[in-house]
Amino acid sequence: MNETTENLKAAFAGESQANRKYLAFAKKAESEGKLGIARLFRAAADGETVHALRHLQALGDVRSTAENLEAAVSGETYEIDKMYPAFITQAQEEKEGGAEGSFKNALNVERIHQKLFREALEKLEAGEDLFELEYYICPICGFPAISEAPEFCPICHTPKDKFQKS
Numbered sequence: 001m002n003e004t005t006e007n008l009k010a011a012f013a014g015e016s017q018a019n020r021k022y023l024a025f026a027k028k029a030e031s032e033g034k035l036g037i038a039r040l041f042r043a044a045a046d047g048e049t050v051h052a053l054r055h056l057q058a059l060g061d062v063r064s065t066a067e068n069l070e071a072a073v074s075g076e077t078y079e080i081d082k083m084y085p086a087f088i089t090q091a092q093e094e095k096e097g098g099a100e101g102s103f104k105n106a107l108n109v110e111r112i113h114q115k116l117f118r119e120a121l122e123k124l125e126a127g128e129d130l131f132e133l134e135y136y137i138c139p140i141c142g143f144p145a146i147s148e149a150p151e152f153c154p155i156c157h158t159p160k161d162k163f164q165k166s
């Protein structure tokens with residue numbers, strides 16, 4: 001692995017983070033009624049997405065859909081088995097309740113992602129696609145509801161009307 005590969009990985013990580021950060025900043029600006037500044041944050045966020053996707057392409061990390069599903073399963077599995085359990089233990093030791101709750105919510109949802117990606121891979125290997133379902137995402141924990149939002153999120157109890165169509 002040469003240095004440019006490392007640089008592409010770092011640039012992909014940085015641009016991806018900038019994208020999400022600017023979206024969070026845009027929401028904050030909107031909540032303060034600063035709609036013009038919010039627009040600027042959203043425009044910059046979209047530009048960072050362009051950069052991130054191009055860096056990922058240059059890395060060669062966008063492959064066939066079968067390979068991409070395998071990569072997705074392995075990423076989720078790492079988060080479930082290693083990353084979040086370690087992070088949760090550390091947060092408990094340091095009495096960081098907010099972080100602990102955020103990690104636990106994510107861990108629960110990663111299990112669902114892992115299952116859904118595995119099922120998709122099985123379908124693909126059988127020469128099929130998934131049904132084109134609609135997904136509704138919990139804005140607090142990220143739980144993906146299929147076809148219809150539940151009355152309350154099974155993970156964090158957020159009510160149905162807060163779910164966002166994906």
Ligand SMILES: [Fe+2]
Binds near residue numbers: 076110114
């Ligand atoms: Fe996930």
Ligand SMILES: [Fe+2]
Binds near residue numbers: 138156158
């Ligand atoms: Fe939730």
